[in-house]
Amino acid sequence: MRATRDWFGDALAAVGTSHDKVVVVNCDLASATKTSVFKERFPDRFLEVGIAEANGIGVAAGLAQEGFRPFVASFGHFLTGKFLEIFQSVGLNDAGVVLVGTHAGLAIGKDGPTQMGLRDLALMRTLPNLEILQPADGVETRQMLAYLVGHDRPSYLRLCRQPQREVHDEHYRFRFGQPDVVRDGADVVVFTMGGMVAVVLDAAEALAGRGVRATVVNASSLPLDTAAAGDLVARHEHVFVVEDHFVKGGLIDEVGRIVLHRGRPVRFGSWGVGDYGQAGSPADLYRRYDLDAEGVASRIAAFLHLSTPDTVKGSQP
Incomplete structure (x- = not known):
């Protein structure tokens, strides 16, 4: 990696x-x-x-x-x-x-x-x-x-510092603004980008063990194509965004605007960094902020009411 x-x-x-x-x-x-x-x-x-x-x-x-x-x-x-x-x-x-x-x-x-x-x-x-x-x-x-x-x-x-595995094969073709579906599901669509894509894929695999079929979208270029992203939103009752960034101003806001413009009610949730960040080893920080695979899975599970907030790993900093 x-x-x-x-x-x-x-x-x-x-x-x-x-x-x-x-x-x-x-x-x-x-x-x-x-x-x-x-x-x-x-x-x-x-x-x-x-x-x-x-x-x-x-x-x-x-x-x-x-x-x-x-x-x-x-x-x-x-x-x-x-x-x-x-x-x-x-x-x-x-x-x-x-x-x-x-x-x-x-x-x-x-x-x-x-x-x-x-x-x-x-x-x-x-x-x-x-x-x-x-x-x-x-x-x-x-x-x-x-x-x-x-x-x-x-x-x-x-660009990211942390090692990442390949999530695409030689057949992949980048198209600016187009959401890249890296895992198909039906229960919830999860938008993410960059270093979080592999993490969210691992979280989706963990959720599959609980019967949750998650669509994972690599939103690798912004602005997103509104129609294409909107079509993905329209196929799901639940929309969730995960990003390694402040909870304000980034991908969460990008997807949130698209959801609002669709005019069709869906449940919308998100997870990111809620404070200025802390110093520590990368592994400890991603665990602390629930941005490792276990933390992301627990946040999506709570959003889908599969668990109560008290049982969710960690807490929003």
């Missing part, structure tokens, strides 16, 4: 071979963001700006305006923390920058909330011309990179 940041590093170097306008703007984190692979292969197309994300965003926006396809990489928390520069230089100018935010969610572990990418989706979703992508595995990462170098729109690529 590998993290999506590892798959990204290899895929970026691969597309760099056939796309000579691809350049990297790095913020002193080449080893952590895995842009070091690109640097080794294309040193003349690798720009180091140091610990200066605001400057990196400006440099990348300028390169985009000159016809390059720049990837500016840093921890998601640091990169989107320069939202003013993203808004002004990338968004308003419709500059074809790919913002690469790594270490999404709780998995940065002991470094704690000052470095956790937990509110990046909420910020990036406010920009009307920016696309958001978060792959679930290596297959999807490679296909997303091919997609990103095929156009020049502003984009945010969200």
Whole structure:
């Protein structure tokens, strides 16, 4: 198993071979963001700006305006923390920058909330011309990179630190905005993305032992296609969203708006990070926040009234 940041590093170097306008703007984190692979292969197309994300965003926006396809990489928390520069230089100018935010969610572990990418989706979703992508595995990462170098729109690529198994095979084809059904069911549809896809699949398997048939949807790119996501909602009486992000502003809000616009009553539930995050080992943090397979299964079970809140593992932080 590998993290999506590892798959990204290899895929970026691969597309760099056939796309000579691809350049990297790095913020002193080449080893952590895995842009070091690109640097080794294309040193003349690798720009180091140091610990200066605001400057990196400006440099990348300028390169985009000159016809390059720049990837500016840093921890998601640091990169989107320069939202003013993203808004002004990338968004308003419709500059074809790919913002690469790594270490999404709780998995940065002991470094704690000052470095956790937990509110990046909420910020990036406010920009009307920016696309958001978060792959679930290596297959999807490679296909997303091919997609990103095929156009020049502003984009945010969200990547994880934790190792993840492959959930797709060679037949998978990424289509922007299209919900990807990775498990079919009937009782509840669960939307998730990125590092949580495999976790939710494991939770769905546990729920199957209790007679619950869960549909699991990999919502790997935003904005979601409203009609396609709405059709999935229409097939189920219960809709649940799980994300490794704050409970406000991210995928929960994206799916919630679609549910509301359908105009058909369904039961809607969600689970995410309800505070600023804590410091600890990744395993301990995902267990504490009920974002491991056992915790997710218990939250969905409680939502479906298969158990009472008192018997649900853990509690909302």
